[in-house]
Amino acid sequence: MSALTDRNGERWDDGFIARSRPKPTGEGPDDDDSDDALVRAVSGAGSDGGKVPAPPPSPEAQALRTRLDALRQLVGLSRTRILDGKSLAEAGRVLDEAAARRGLSPQHTVVAIAGATGSGKSTLFNALAGVQISETGLRRPTTAAPIACSWSDGAAGLLDRLEIPGRLRRRPRETPEAEALRGMVLVDLPDLDSAVVAHREHVDRVLALVDAVVWVVDPEKYADAVLHERYLRPLAGHAEVTFVVLNQVDRLPGEAADLVLDDLRRLLDEDGMALGEHGEPGATVLGLSALTGEGVGELRELLAQFTQEKGAATRRISADVDRAAAHLHPLYVADGHSGPEIGEAARAAFEDRLAEAVGAYAVGLAAERAWRRNAGKACGTPWLRLWRWYESRRSPRSLSGLAALAAIGRSPGAGPAPAEEEVTARQRVEQAVRTVADEAAVGLPEPWAQAVRETAVRGAERLPEALDEIAVTLGTAVAVPRAKPPRPKWWPAAVLAQAAMTLLQVFGGVWLTGQIIGVLEPRLMPPVLLMVAGIVGGPLVEWACSMAARGPARRYGQDAEQRLRQAAAGCGRARVLEPVAAELLRYREVREQYATVARLSTTRQ
Template sequence: MTAVTDDTDGVDGAARVDGVRDAGEVRGAGDAEGAGAPDPADGAAEGRWDDGLIARRAEGAAARDERAVRALRPVRPPSEGPPPGGQRESLDEYDGLLPGGAYGGRLRGRLDALRELVGLSRTRLDGGTLAEAGRVLDEAAARQRLSSRHTVVAVAGASGSGKSTLFNALAGVQISETGLRRPTTSAPIACSWTDGAAGLLDRLGIPGRLRRRPAPPGFRDEALNGLVLVDLPDHDSAATAHRDQVDRVLTLVDAVIWVVDPEKYADAVLHERYLRPLAGHAEITFVVLNQVDRLPGDAADLVLDDLRRLLDEDGMALGEHGEPGATVLSLSALTGEGVGELREMLGQFVQERGAPARRLSADLDAAAARLRPVYVADGRRPPELGERARNDFTDRLAEAVGAAAVGEAAEREWRRNAGKSCGTPWLRLWRWYEAHRALGSGIDPISGRTPTEGEEEEITARQRVEQAVRTVADEAAAGLPAPWAQAVRESAVRGAAGLPEELDVLAVRAGLPRGRPPRPAWWPAAVLTQASMTLLQIFGGLWLVGQIVGVLEPRLLPPVLVMLAGILGGPLVEWACAVAARGPARRYGQDAERRLREAAAGCGRARVLDPVSAELMRYWEVREQYVAVTGLSTTGR
């Protein structure tokens, strides 16, 4: 009988040496494999992910990884050849887990982007939404620190599927207990073909008493060097603790072999709980139809074809015709039929050493798919605060603050001032009387409104401001995912707090100009001409009175003509001044309206538009990071 030794419990001298070697390699993995330990400044150095800062960028982490990759180059002997997976011009281009433990190529960039994405999103998304992304970063950091020379493969299946028998057949020795009692496997059992896997098994939570070695060295398959095989409890076990262990270990292994039998290969629990959610992990998945020795004739091929059909319905790509995807095959672990083929596939799979990177890449894809609803806008147009929305907001604020009314009032004030200076004294006397009568009745002589009407308009102005803020917020948030749309609206509401009051202050400061309006160059001449017309009226009247009382020679026509010239000339001069004042008055009113409009626009821009634009820029920033996480092009948004 073959002796089975435990490499950590120290059953014999060789086992003790292996155990010491395992522990030493775990502690010194960075030295043994070339700068494998990450920078302590990196969040991954402590097995946790950095939540990031808004202004932080990934250049620092990328530079550290760059130094780690450069440090790896002299460690690889020239005879060892290129990294697994084909010839590479540079280790920088290797998309996987490098020998020193650092992630290379596009995978490293995706991890950096996810770390940045989580940091930028912490204040906008709840912890539950980012939990899966945080778990992926944690597991990536943990796997990075451990051996890159080992591939951890779990053997999973339902009760009675023969997974423990297959586990023993691959190991070449009776390790996992088999029998009719259910459940037979109550805890994960590990079998490591080479040293240095202690850290990986610690991560899986497999105690030393459940760690085994395969067949004696002379009978081992060298192609499986680096393989760590884990036999899991039944995923359909009646014991909840067993199912929990299966779920936990499946999130940590590099690959999984699903063992199904002709009776349970279509089990809904298997497909709905495991295979369908893990469809994106097809490249690290083996689906094995066991116990084909029980099927007569061509029944095994028929069942295998039906199994492929179910996997296709689950969305799991099948690795056929050289395409990447799940490996599907049939075998009999009891008779050994097909086991050699599976062993050969596993040997090639392990020697490629790409499973950890493929697993992490699939986890990134799954995390990105879960985060898509909170980062990708499904609107017909990209969310933005366009020029039209900004102009509409400015127009609404100008309307709310009464910029047009202020311009009209300024224009009327300019004309009124012109009328006071260029009008006839009798008309000015009448206007003075009307103004005093209006003050007595409580009517504003400039605006023509009573105080009650002014209060009602103030309430209406406040409502207009609130409506303008809501409209521009909705316009900016249109098409955004719900969390970011809410953030845009909240920033607009926060900025709008106190905006009506500030606009009222602006209306006072930048509204009607203080003092008299400026006078044009022709104004003195018009005033002098109007004064001359008034003097003509007075002179003609005195001349006529002198004739009536007999002081002057009675000549009626000259004084009448003089008075008539003054009487007709006064209104004519006033009308000419009014016509000439239209242009300057209009420009004066437009300047007043423009000043108030610009002041209101500046206030609205600082309090509402700029915060909303900042939120939109933040969204596009996280959107670009999300696109980087998915590994797609950032063009086209």
Template sequence: MVAIAGATGSGKSTLFNALAGVPVAETGLRRPTTSAPLALCWSEGAAGLLDRLGIPGRQRRRPLAGGTGDSDLQGLVLLDLPDHDSAVTAHRDQVDRLLGLVDAVIWVVDPEKYADAALHERYLRPLSGHAEVTFVVLNQIDRLGTEAADLVLDDLRRLLDDDGMALGEHGEPGATVLSLSALTGAGVGEFRELLGRFVQERTAPERRLAADVDAAAARLRPVYVADGRPGLGERAREEFADRLAGAVGARAAGEAAERVWRRTAIKACGTPWLRLYRWYESVRAHGTTDTRLTSPVEDELTARQRVEQAVRAVSDEAARGLPGPWAQAVREAAARGAEGLPEALDELTVTMGDPAARPPRPAWWPAAVFGQVTMTLLQIFGALWLIGQIAGVLTPGLLLPALIMLAGIVGGPLVEWACAAAVRGPARRYGQEAERRLREAAAACGRARVLDPVAAELMRYREVREQYGTASGAGRVGGRAMGIGMGAGPRHGGGGAAFGGVARGTRFGPTRAGAARAR
């Protein structure tokens, strides 16, 4: 399937008749001359294909029989399209539709309109990836001298190069650019031979499909290819866990547990006189407690704003560098998981209980209590002994009872100091353990509700990204990759090329240009 396209008055219908060897297309000064696509078939089995292309039987022609060129063009279906710059909208629509369905295109330009912006911006530039199935013919060179024709042809090649269309010069794959005069026949024979070799290669459908997949992959690249390496690193996960731990007050709970255990140790192992003094101070202060031994209220329950900030930070980190739709999907997954997370963390803190409520009692506490009781009894015994001597009930002798009483007075604070020193390390470890357990529980809750859905979304992106890489990097056409090409629009190489390929039973595979791009 090869289409001849061009602007009004470029002479494409004249070239169509020259290739047919008989005037089958109407030519003249009336514009537009071609109002409907005309098919010229060198094949007997093209009727079904032309039916699917929407070309009625009255618009189908056969070439002039005879000549050596007919055998080379066997299997060719040549279409004469309406003018792409026609004032009639329906004509332009037919051109756009059929350009997305044919296997190759012959663009016919004339010395006056070869640089037309509509041609380059609307067709040649978007179809620059289809250079291997593109012919650009400078017609009407009979109106120019030899030197002028060469200058115009060189300028045409420059414009095509600016459009990004590779030129097939020096044996390299790319568009074929040549000049001729369809009216006088100059260069038509050479072009007919060139077209015959192109037809006999039987690779046009394969090349067109490969170009369609490349074009679709290029348009989809912003959707599937991220900048850098998106994902959640270990540092981002740790920062998320730190924020959740701060939201549930894990550090404050650990410090409170440490303080309570130390206070309990001092209370259990302290002298009764000091405990009595502290009780008196608390009563005098109308029942208030030491604020240093209580955790702030804002740290006892989950702070909703801190949780929202943690979720927002981790979702932004996970979405960094992702294409727009995937970044939005990651943020939405994190937002869905964050629903009810503050309440879940609050319930978690209640379920785990207050680590400072019932601190453990070390095995050496009874011995310390016994030592403190002994010191207290020594004080009482020495005091009673002295009182008895003063009252004259006992034999006078102040030294021994004074020493006993002094031993109790000094020994009590020493026991309390030793207990305070001994409890410092275990109390710190107990507070750290309480903080760790609350921190891990909050991190597990956040991981199940937020990180796992985000990781699942990132995994989906990686899977699709790998499939995209297979379709775009391998340069192959087939299966789902061919489906991508079929979804393309008409001006960018739509899937209509499958008509030509499937009708001929084309074997899909990498093209030379596709293989080079893959390398």
């Protein structure tokens, strides 16, 4: 009896076929060369050592590659944003397993036979292989470890991935029926409800790696809760690579088998598993008896057709991607979010709050008053200017910070400030940041909403200090400018008129004084009229100038307010709005990648 050696150095019996039908000389590779044949099949090398050209990928395979690339980018973009690491871990596992499977033989289809204790799955396994491979009997559990049967060479890498040792790898009986199953690798699993924990772990591990599953149920346990709740229901999206077989139909009298099959289909429908009826894709359900052979031929034909299509691995991976996409759905899709961007209304409200924090309105009023004050200095009477100079020397001139600037626009008799004006500038800024972050996060999935809020908070850490610096430097310079504001064209004429009024007063006063001391001829009326004209004309000129200065002063104040508003808004955009917008753009990117990943599952839903 020949023997082979697996990767771990274990020697394993190549099975019952080696004893039942010795291979004639010159008919295919010797037993000692089987490992080389498997390696060549996996690597794609032909018998002459050259590479066998791979067939072009199918549209389904190309679509799957696109979805896997999108899922890989999705995971990469989301690692620092997603709080739920389990969902990303599941997506990463799907990527790893997909890469591992796609790196192995695409010419083989790995099918697992799973079932509960006493369902007859090992008997069905032997019936399909045409030889006694898996042990059967009344002892429970009977199958302790997965046993594999391969209908062709080149499946060593797939079996290594399943961790099936060489001593548990078999070949079927070579018959015309077996030739139709070339390319299939059949795995008999332990009982899924075994009392031995290791057996159940074998089942769970192998089921996550095979291309398709044949679930074997019997008339007593076909509605078992463990089967439906733990396996069939979670794997409902894998219907296209699922076969559900009702075994032991020979024990059911009359039409009882049809009734049980109908009830089984009903349970599968409740599990959410689509049934492949009327030519539609879905799970295949049929009844058979592995003991008597009834229906085994039909299952063999279905498995042969399924294997020859060579699309099971692609469908299985696609179903895994669908399942991962369903788990990721709450992380990337939320109802009510119109678009990943900050609305114009939110931007405007944020800038208004920052302008309020730096006292832009008050600074504008101060600039307007400064302009009118300069106009009064230029066009006012000398006596009034002297009085104002005296008053300015008596009043304090120290203004600094946001709090001082906020008080500029309030008149002395306006009473106490409203409650909202008593809030500090820092609190106003923090409130503005929270508000714009909350508005930007409306409708976003919670992980991305949290990321947006954290980005806004990080950007606003030094924002109050920056705004305070802008308010002190730019705001004070505007409110109390060192250089005189620009003067309108009519100012020189107003200055000349005021100078003329002053000269009239001076000339009239000198004339009257000369008459009083007897130097000039006494004529009281002319000098008095000149003085009255100068005294009355001076205020009239000043009043006319103040009326004419209102418009330019108002525009000057509005310009000053606008400059401060723009400076504060620019600081807020750079520190808060732009980082938040970048975060929303990243969400849009991952949302697009998720749409690519979930395309098939979304269509099915």
